[in-house]
């Protein structure tokens with residue numbers, strides 16, 4: 001039995017784990033720098049795409065077929081011989097004004113080869129590269145009308161910063177009258193919005209409202225310019241968030257400092273990309289679009305003496321953030337952060353001791369830059385054991401006349417964390433593994449609000465719909481939503497699973513006893529995808545992923561519950577509104593689809609300027625069978641965000657999430673035989689942290 005009780009938490013061990021490289025990569029390992037370099041060489045040498053310049057927009061692992069990965073894993077765990085699977089990358093490049101799809105074989109990284117080539121003729125474009133955004137935002141200071149707009153507002157050009165905003169898609173309405181629809185659709189553009197930094201780091205709080213530039217990314221030129229309306233630029237004072245710039249610290253408001261320490265070192269081991277901790281084992285990967293990818297998560301069942309599968313592969317598929325202001329400078333702000341910007345590209349190094357506790361270990365990620373060369377993303381994922389003084393289970397028994405029995409077990413979990421700073425917003429994305437078998441998915445939002453310049457300096461002046469909250473003089477924080485959609489290929493105790501709703505139904509009592517009513521459970525097994533599109537706020541139901549081929553000794557189907565944990569907003573936009581067409585899945589929090597290796601990205605593979613003709617809503621519309629099949633759970637954490645002054649100039653974290661929790665998966669509580677707290681083993685038995693009374 002693996003050590004279910006964790007090591008005591010006392011001492012800090014700060015050494016960063018270096019991972020031992022095995023002879024060949026695991027089939028789900030992300031592409032290494034050597035492999036990324038090989039992919040680049042093969043694509044640039046290929047005669048299939050002769051046009052230049054060629055830019056790399058997506059390079060990721062083209063994972064082997066699932067049955068092959070599973071048999072590879074089983075061979076590995078039974079220590080029998082295992083042949084390396086073919087290694088492939090999937091590339092989306094731009095050249096000659098077209099998007100090119102190129103699978104590249106890198107099984108032998110010294111002899112990579114492009115396997116095939118296709119041009120994407122449909123709508124939408126791949127992710128924006130960082131380099132092209134930097135190039136685009138460098139254009140405005142050399143654009144004479146923009147120089148004039150800046151001068152007109154009395155602002156110093158040296159203080160101005162611009163950022164690239166995807167334009168979304170608005171049918172014909174978005175095209176200018178002089179151009180044909182076809183031509184407009186094929187133009188890959190972004191809008192630039194500009195801000196004033198000056199004395200503050202929080203330039204997002206100081207918009208140059210009313211000014212919009214449109215940049216054609218393939219030509220890297222400003223193609224439209226508009227200075228529609230002049231509002232005062234909000235003042236810098238009171239907007240900075242940096243220590244020393246936000247004013248003197250409050251006196252007497254500090255909590256006593258503390259730190260989590262582990263005298264025997266960390267309780268988890270990182271071997272290549274595998275993390276092993278307590279009863280859990282899983283693989284941590286990285287993708288430039290999704291960020292963290294967790295695969296092959298399995299839990300050791302001590303009573304059964306076996307390792308049991310829970311999740312084949314999971315990641316954040318999309319983050320949809322539509323703003324709710326119809327003004328010319330705002331209506332199109334309907335971001336798809338993963339598909340347009342890339343969560344992995346915007347995940348920056350974590351700060352030890354702040355972003356992650358002192359006992360954390362860090363993992364690096366690598367992605368392909370626009371030129372295809374590998375870029376290191378240092379310390380972008382942290383892994384740590386969390387002991388927050390919470391209780392895993394307890395009971396006090398006062399029923400015996402002569403004694404009191406108290407049994408309690410501390411709750412310790414393992415967290416895998418990444419932080420995405422996508423422009424103004426920060427998303428802290430946690431995977432929390434619990435020894436009880438639960439996996440908690442937690443999204444915490446913080447960072448800077450996206451604000452609109454206005455004439456208003458007091459709420460009493462607002463007579464019309466302002467589309468936001470006045471958070472400072474001349475500063476409206478605009479209403480918006482956040483929808484974080486997870487793709488979870490669950491494999492509960494095996495590949496074939498079903499989706500079940502346990503629905504609470506009220507009955508009238510006919511048993512002849514005085515009670516008049518009671519509730520009972522009606523069990524519904526979803527046959528097809530339509531049965532598994534769930535508004536989790538509407539149904540008073542437990543939702544389960546079960547394995548109909550496996551039962552407990554009591555005869556119950558083994559399963560996992562999907563437990564919503566707050567943040568269950570769904571989109572309330574009209575169905576025919578353009579952003580809603582592009583992210584139609586945002587109307588329901590939960591979808592279940594049959595596994596298909598091409599169905600990864602909720603708004604479709606090409607999210608930038610997408611039109612809604614691809615994606616989860618379209619796939620699920622086929623209404624395929626999902627009963628006793630290899631199924632994928634899609635769960636969206638949703639937040640309607642009405643900003644308040646307390647969120648300004650930087651927002652305290654707001655969290656939401658959900659949990660996958662065992663439901664008849666184990667024969668009984670898997671924590672029953674864990675050890676009680678090891679108070680007497682602590683090095684300072686009489687320090688206040690360990691004593692019964694302080």
Ligand SMILES: *[C@@H]1O[C@H](CO)[C@@H](O)[C@H](O)[C@H]1NC(C)=O
Pocket residue numbers: 496549628629630
């Ligand atoms: C799992 O699903 C596949 C696809 O429908 C089916 O062929 C297979 O028989 C199923 N396996 C079990 C154990 O039911």
Ligand SMILES: *[C@@H]1O[C@H](CO)[C@@H](O)[C@H](O)[C@H]1NC(C)=O
Pocket residue numbers: 686
């Ligand atoms: C802890 O308690 C022991 C005896 O109970 C005592 O000898 C020792 O000095 C104490 N240590 C501290 C740090 O108070």
Ligand SMILES: [Cu+2]
Pocket residue numbers: 445480481482641
């Ligand atoms: Cu928000």
